[in-house]
Amino acid sequence: MKKIVTLTMIVLFGLSSMLYAQDQPDTKEQEKIRALEIAFISRKLNLTENEAQRFWPIYNEYKRDVRQVMLTQRNNPKRDVIDDEQMLVDVRKRYKERFVGVIGQPRMNKFFEAEREFRGVLLNQLKNRPNKPVLQRRNSK
Template sequence: MLSLAALLLTLAPAAHAQGGRRGGQRLAQLENAKIAFITNRVALTQDQAQKFWPLYNEFSDRRRELNRNGRLLRRDVTDGMTDQQIRENFNQSFALRQQELNLEKEYFEKFQKVISLRQVAQLFMAERDFTREVIKRVAGAPGQPGLDND
């Protein structure tokens, strides 16, 4: 676990700062660190991991697409929009958030078919913890704007 944390500490700032092909390599390394982090936290057996990771990847892809669509909607709000257009934009955003919740509920059930309920709970906690750690490391990277630098 300690070596995983060390890997995370070195990869997160580099993944944020790098561009191009090298940045893609860093992001792949960060994804590998996430896989190791979750595998360790959830204590997946080899048999569980073989069944779990394809399902988790499917879940992640679908969730990533919903999040991308939500970001595009938020970016679309402009001064030139009518109140009705802004209202519709919000309604679409709410619908996407509901779809994300429905997706989590769907995969909550699917995950329980390959890992225990306790492991599912550990999975969702591990995802949050990993994301927090990455954000903390990226925000604290030298040369990166942080909350204290405003």
């Protein structure tokens, strides 16, 4: 029951965020994806209410740092792919112990696997949707 309440709160939070972002289509879509990612990870990890209260703030910091690394990479035309991967690994290593402290080693591994799995599912969905504006833009350049 606690898991259902937690998941419902998370989804409602994500949906309410989407309502505020309706003016900007990119932000709206990003918020929708974020809500789906949170729901996906929640299902995979089966967090208790207490774990969820401790996990999500760490997760939000982690995602902020990952986004920062990706922005840095995107803005560096002379970047090295191996260095890019190392920067992301370094972020994951920095957060590893914090995640382990909340959800334990096995579920920390499951979290990183779920994150990777979600990206795969998302890419598949984007490839297969009827109007592919993002992918078409990238392919047409």
